[in-house]
Amino acid sequence: MSTGPTPVPHAPQDDDVIVDVEKLWTVFGPPEHPVVIHQDLDLRVRRGEIVSLVGGSGSGKTTLLRQMLGLETPFRGQVRVLGEPASCMGGQGASSRVGMLFQHGALFSAFSVLDNVAFALRELGNLPDALIRDAALVKLQMAGLAVADAAKMPSDLSGGMVKRVALARALIMDPPLLLLDEPTAGLDPESSDSFCALLGSLHREMGLTVVMVTHDLDTVFELSTRVAVLAEKRVIVNGPVREVVAFDHPFIREFFLGQRGRRAMATLPEPAPAAQPV
Numbered sequence: 001m002s003t004g005p006t007p008v009p010h011a012p013q014d015d016d017v018i019v020d021v022e023k024l025w026t027v028f029g030p031p032e033h034p035v036v037i038h039q040d041l042d043l044r045v046r047r048g049e050i051v052s053l054v055g056g057s058g059s060g061k062t063t064l065l066r067q068m069l070g071l072e073t074p075f076r077g078q079v080r081v082l083g084e085p086a087s088c089m090g091g092q093g094a095s096s097r098v099g100m101l102f103q104h105g106a107l108f109s110a111f112s113v114l115d116n117v118a119f120a121l122r123e124l125g126n127l128p129d130a131l132i133r134d135a136a137l138v139k140l141q142m143a144g145l146a147v148a149d150a151a152k153m154p155s156d157l158s159g160g161m162v163k164r165v166a167l168a169r170a171l172i173m174d175p176p177l178l179l180l181d182e183p184t185a186g187l188d189p190e191s192s193d194s195f196c197a198l199l200g201s202l203h204r205e206m207g208l209t210v211v212m213v214t215h216d217l218d219t220v221f222e223l224s225t226r227v228a229v230l231a232e233k234r235v236i237v238n239g240p241v242r243e244v245v246a247f248d249h250p251f252i253r254e255f256f257l258g259q260r261g262r263r264a265m266a267t268l269p270e271p272a273p274a275a276q277p278v
């Protein structure tokens, strides 16, 4: 005869859901003057997607990335990454689950390029130096930098190189999920195009899942498999870019249907014709 409580079966896990944000509330400020940033926000990101988060200034896009990285704890609701609450992911080993490219690269200015890239591996404290160095050099080259760049200091780098070093650092432990905050901000059009091409090829080669915040329409059109629009404290629409553009909302009209938006739209391939029943 069995004793004790009957185990409650877990809800079936969908392994393809990499990020699951459910009924998220984010509230800043003191309890007497709360500022609600997200209210009942839902978002799911599946394996292999590149989801662009777009929205007006202050709509809470960066805050949502920080929630996914576990740097902010939800006021209410859930942010789960790879099936676990993101806020439990902090500390050692977090970089093997999620890589983050911060808006301005956020390199350690007193460390060389190599030491910036190798940082998370060194923190593990149990790997031989030669292995750490080789792993960092591989990632630097994947990010389009040369072995000779490894000894440079961050102050010697162009804006495009800073982004590449930050990307190599984010990928050092081969995380399945990459978060990008304004990946092309501050780059000239040529560097921006080549950084987008690099992100696209890494996404294909490494099978990465990517969530990125961007104001740059060309980046949205070039890379996204899906676009999620943040407005009114939640995701108001979420789908392939053509569907999102057809959604009637003042932010969408302003963001996508201005002159730049129409120009970028013109570069989109025509959708494939719908399959005919046989």
Ligand SMILES: Nc1ncnc2c1ncn2[C@@H]1O[C@H](COP(=O)(O)OP(=O)(O)OP(=O)(O)O)[C@@H](O)[C@H]1O
Pocket (backbone or CB within 6 Å): 028, 029, 037, 055, 056, 057, 058, 059, 060, 061, 062, 063, 064
């Ligand atoms: N730790 C914090 N404490 C208090 N307020 C915060 C905190 N972090 C963010 N905020 C506020 O939350 C709001 C959303 O900020 P967030 O940076 O996420 O917006 P965003 O959509 O990324 O904006 P932008 O496009 O201008 O970068 C802003 O009003 C910001 O001032």
